[in-house]
Amino acid sequence: MSKQLVLIDCPDAKGLVYNITKVIYDLGLNIISNHEYVDSNSGYFFMRTVLEGSHPEEQFREKLSEVLPGEANIRLSALRKKPIVILATKEPHCLGDLLLRNADDELPCDIKAVISNHDHLRKLTESFEIPYHHISSENRSREEHEQKILACLDQYEPDYLVLAKYMRIFTPQFVKHYPHRIINIHHSFLPAFIGASPYQQAFDRGVKIIGSTSHFVTENLDEGPIIVQDVIPVNHTFTAEGMAQAGRDIEKNVLAKSLKLVLENRVFIFKDKTIVFD
Amino acid sequence: MSKQLVLIDCPDAKGLVYNITKVIYDLGLNIISNHEYVDSNSGYFFMRTVLEGSHPEEQFREKLSEVLPGEANIRLSALRKKPIVILATKEPHCLGDLLLRNADDELPCDIKAVISNHDHLRKLTESFEIPYHHISSENRSREEHEQKILACLDQYEPDYLVLAKYMRIFTPQFVKHYPHRIINIHHSFLPAFIGASPYQQAFDRGVKIIGSTSHFVTENLDEGPIIVQDVIPVNHTFTAEGMAQAGRDIEKNVLAKSLKLVLENRVFIFKDKTIVFD
Amino acid sequence: MSKQLVLIDCPDAKGLVYNITKVIYDLGLNIISNHEYVDSNSGYFFMRTVLEGSHPEEQFREKLSEVLPGEANIRLSALRKKPIVILATKEPHCLGDLLLRNADDELPCDIKAVISNHDHLRKLTESFEIPYHHISSENRSREEHEQKILACLDQYEPDYLVLAKYMRIFTPQFVKHYPHRIINIHHSFLPAFIGASPYQQAFDRGVKIIGSTSHFVTENLDEGPIIVQDVIPVNHTFTAEGMAQAGRDIEKNVLAKSLKLVLENRVFIFKDKTIVFD
Amino acid sequence: MSKQLVLIDCPDAKGLVYNITKVIYDLGLNIISNHEYVDSNSGYFFMRTVLEGSHPEEQFREKLSEVLPGEANIRLSALRKKPIVILATKEPHCLGDLLLRNADDELPCDIKAVISNHDHLRKLTESFEIPYHHISSENRSREEHEQKILACLDQYEPDYLVLAKYMRIFTPQFVKHYPHRIINIHHSFLPAFIGASPYQQAFDRGVKIIGSTSHFVTENLDEGPIIVQDVIPVNHTFTAEGMAQAGRDIEKNVLAKSLKLVLENRVFIFKDKTIVFD
Incomplete structure (x- = not known):
């Protein structure tokens, strides 16, 4: 039987x-x-409900609106694969991990393309039959570079951008195009x-x-709402490079885990924090 | 405002x-x-609800019964401190930890007494002004020993028995007196x-x-429903005794955590497993 | 400057x-x-030393022999990439992870080939330009199948076989060809x-x-010396399939970590256990 | 047979x-x-050796000096219980945990006294038969208060001061009296x-x-060399108070673990960091 997802916050x-479940029951x-x-x-309410059966969205939404406060945020959706685009730079571990998981059907998404400011990851990406766009930042202002990326993104209409070790910082202007729709992996315990x-x-x-931290990208660097964090022990024998290498193991798992949570609509954002129904 | 707890499984x-929240709303x-x-x-439903306000239990239960299947298990209770008795043998770390937490008001319980088959832990217990009963198993059959313990327990009417490294195994006959009401800490990752x-x-x-595992005690040794587990890393330099010492750090935390979950009615038991609403 | 590795157990x-470091100093x-x-x-001694500079192996070994007990096990080697062959069945996550790490130069090995009893992983393997051998077990006795694998392995002379979710059990006869040289990932906390x-x-x-456990394969199923273990929390909402999916995240990290330790000669085997100098 | 500890850094x-082990061998x-x-x-060398047998310290030190660089730091000691004093404020969990462990002979120390700026923890401390000194900071300047504490400490000649949730900040003048000899538990992942x-x-x-972090106290608040860290997961349902309560479980374990490492002379300090031989 088909399934439907209801997301409400108000x-x-x-x-x-009672009022919401009455609508569902009726x-x-x-x-x-x-x-x-x-x-x-704050006295704010959040709800995520998976339903068996489905009902036309418009009518369903209307019935919910009747019993909810005026400012309620109601989202209805089928459980479906969401289009995403991955941005990366040179490091292959997070990108490769996402490509592998996607090929193994672990993530409810459709990876439309990979965009990079370098050409290093082309072969890896194309071996999974995903389009690869090399958009160099050389000889371009930050704004020009971002315009190129935005133009490229337009053709794919992604729900989310995933920064898989994309080592450049976006301008607030860029971020505004994808509000709360850019997921980054930061290689520390923020x-x-x-x-x-x-x-x-x-x-x-x-x-x-x-540690490693995945978060939504906002205008303030590394200060967006945190989605998932994980850590591993190190000791005095680790060099900075050794830490970086060890850190990759959690970076890729944290990024993949947060992407899965977001794709399954398990993550609400509220005042610079997340509510995660896992 | 007073609070009331509703626990339902059916x-x-x-x-x-909808039906349950309608009763609550009405x-x-x-x-x-x-x-x-x-x-x-199994198609089985579990619900734990904390309510603001309260309603006489009998009437509340009746109204819930009207909308629930006949075999529904309905439990209503105020959020209150529950009487418990701790059983221990010689090792002080779990007992001491529970006594400390209790003195610091971390656990919603009233420790009525400590019972031990040895006298080693008397001073520790009595320094927290908790009665200590030394019930030796020497020169007594297992049944006689358990009879003595049961008699001692009767005066305290505990909701739960907590085995804080109690190193003897109860007979099924004993366990039947406290069905799903005995919590044990086992010093391995069961x-x-x-x-x-x-x-x-x-x-x-x-x-x-x-690892370390807390579980409800059933007739089958170490096979009762698991409540909480935790682990720590070891390596080739650890002796068995070194592992035992390192293990104490998680034993006491796992036992305390599971006790808190049980006391707050967050743990449902279903077919040899637990559902833990934490 | 070149480096040399000395491994001694006796x-x-x-x-x-004193005696060993005197030889090194001299x-x-x-x-x-x-x-x-x-x-x-057991009164047994283990030592792993990395030296700057190098000395002809034969003479070095001889000088060490003179100061060590007769039954001492002395291994000298340059720090070099070791040839390995990976065996897998249908699941791509461990294999893909090793291929990715190898492409990223994380592991000091040379992956000579992948052997599988199915053809599922061919595309993934070949996209990394590694030879893929599909050796079906269908219509073959276990012994015939293993003979085919052994024949295929001969051409590669691998130091180690890595079972990346290879879902068949080897006979003791097969294992004898690679004593303590087969690494398996078992998808539980053994x-x-x-x-x-x-x-x-x-x-x-x-x-x-x-949990997840990597171990050397011996004649007794799942009882070989444990190299690395790791765990993740689950709860009542996980189905068996959900556990399997969550477990993949640690399976691949545990397998990769143990392979790295073994390839760097950090793992000694002694009486069904490992000593790991990490 | 008696044991002796040798600690060298140079x-x-x-x-x-070779040279050090020659002295030991001879x-x-x-x-x-x-x-x-x-x-x-930095090209700096650290060594911790446990020896069976013993030799008069002066002569042993002299022989080591002959083969070591002039600036070498050589420490010899028997493995013995070290005198410590614990400072606390009002929270009982870390203090109680240390007292319990000490009573159970887990820590190689002799707790000489507990000093607090409040009287709250007297009963707990005295139940373990440890002297308790209430030195109030009220109506005293910071300097006067610290003078009182120093005077009290003098009678005990502690090797280490352990701050078990002591909620005041020491002046650099105070810290200089116990350089690298004050251990603090900070209730975050520094x-x-x-x-x-x-x-x-x-x-x-x-x-x-x-997280939770134990560190040596230096003149710069929360910036001293880190000894041990540990973490636990939280989520959106945790209030700040809930985090504080959950954090206690790791605070006490981290503090006890770091104290044990320090007491066993397993911790070297080098340039604001620690080398921990665990």
Whole structure:
């Protein structure tokens, strides 16, 4: 039987769950799984429901609107593969991992293309029969470079951009084209070691654990809402390069895990933080 | 405002959440937090709801019964401290940890007493002003010993027995007095190393990780429903004794964590497994 | 400057480190890194030393022999890439991960070929320009099948065979051809869930953590010396299939990590266990 | 047989291990365990050796000096319990944990006293028969308060001060009295969330993992050499207070682990970092 996804967030109110499930019940749909969360500080309500059966979206939405506060954010969707585009630079481990997982049908997405400011990853990408666009930043201003990328992206209409170790920083103007739709993997346990060369910073500080953080990209570098983090132990025998190499193992898993959560609509963004129904 | 807890498990049916939340809504109660889970294999439904406000239990239960399947298991309770008794043998780390946490008000329980088959832990226990009962197993049959313990327990009417490294095995007859109400900490990553001397077994096998498992005690040794597990890395330099010492750090945390989950009614038992709403 | 590796294991004796480092010093070599371990139960000594500079192997070995007990096991080698062959069945994640890491020069090995009992992984393998051999087990006895594999392996003279989710069990006769030279990834936290379908077993038992174990293959299934283990948390919402999917993330990292350790000669085998100098 | 510990650090030189082990061999002592490390950036050498047998310290030191560079730092000691004093404020979990472990003979130390700026922890401390000194900071300047503490410490001649959630910051003048001899537990994954209220900071940032860090105290707040770190996962359902409570479980383990490492002379300090031979 077909399935339908309902995502709601709105100010909390007495009877919300009752009112929402009444609509669902009256339409003859069955709840397969249901997650709710109320942020008690702000009194905000979040709900993700998977339904068996389906109902025309417009009418469903209208019925929900009738019982929800005016400012409610209602999203309905079928559980379907979402189009994405991956951006990378030279390092192959995160990109390769996503390509492999995608080939193995682990991720509910359709990788439309890979865009890179270098040509290094072409062979890897094309061996998975994914289009590869080399858009060099040389002899181009940042704005010109981003215009080229935006133009290239247009043809693919991606739901999300995935930065798989894309080592350039986007301007706020670029980010505005994909608000809360760009996922980055940062190679540190944020907010430690913001900015460049986090493994060198970690080495210099002599930490005993290194980490990796996936987050949505906002206008403020490395300050977007965190989706997933993971860590591994290191010790005094690790050089900065050794930390970088060890870190790859968690970078790719953290990126893949966060992408899967986002693609399955398990991630709500609220005030620079995420609510993750995993 | 007072709070009330509703725990329901029953065969799944269309409209369950709607029907339950309708009762809650009609009684004027507000849902603060809500967890639901449907075991898709068995088609069984589980729900834990925290409500703001309260309603007389009998009437509330009756109204819920009207909308639930006949075999539904409905539990209502105030969020209150539950009476427990701890059983231990000679090792102080788990007992001491629970006594410390309790003194620091971390656990929603009232530790009525400690019972041990030795006298070693008396001073530790009494320094926290908890009664200590030394019930020796010497010169007593297993049945006689257990009778003594049961008699001692009777005066305290504990909701749960907590085995904080209690190194004796209860007979099925004893366990029947506290069905799914005895929590044990086993010093291995079950089901690896069932039975005696798990650290020696782990050492002999040359594992690189050791674990700790809390579970409900059933008639079958070390096979009860698992509540919490945790692990730590070891290596070839660890002796069996070194593993045992390292293992204590996770034993006490795992036991305390599972006890807290159970005391907060976050743990459902279903067919030899647990559903944990954490 | 060139580097040389010295690996020694022998019964412990007073003055061993002095005598060995005297030979090294007298030959004008410099110790860059040095690991020693004495197994106190058995009184056995293990040493791994990386030297700057090099000396002809035969003469070096002779000088070491003069100061070591007669039964000492002395291995000298340059730090070089070792030839390996990977065996796989249908699952791409471990194989793909090794191919990616190898292309990224993370592993000090030369992947000579991939052998599989199915043809599924040909495209993936060949996209990395590695020869792929499909040796079907259909219509062949186990012995015939293994003879075909052995014949294929002969042309590559691999130091190690890596079982990257190779889902068949080798006969003791096969294993004898590569004693302590076959590395397997088992998809459970051994010794829990030995044998087939470990994720189903883990699901049935209701564990809260699942694991992955790399080990040397010996005649006894899943009982060879353990090299690396890792775990991830799961909960009641995971199906057996969900566990299998989550487990892939640690399977590939554990296999790659153990392969790297073995290729760098950091792993000694002693009495069904490993000593790992990491 | 008695045991002796040798700790050496000095600029690296060819033949160091040979020369040191020659001295040991000539004195008829046997190496039980041996750790060496060369920091390749700075060319600095570190060694920790446990010997069976013993030799008068003065003569032993002299013989080592003859073969080591002039600036070598040589420390000899018997493996013995070291005197320490614990400082705490109001929170009982770290202090209680150390007292429990000490009573269980887990830590090679002699806890001489507990000093606190409040009287809250007196009963807990005294139940373990340890002297408790309440030295209030009220109506005293920072300097006066620290003078009082120093005077109190003098009678105990502690090797180390352990700050078990001591919530005041020492002046550089105080720290100079115990250079690299004060161990602190910071309730965050340093260098993230330096300073006050790290759990509140972690909550505000929406991290998915929280940590705990033990470090030596230097003149710069929270910037001393890190000894041990550990982390636990959190999610959007955690309040700042919930994070603080969850964090206690790792705070106490991290503090105890680092104290054990320091007491066993396994920790070298070099340029704001530690080398830990564990």
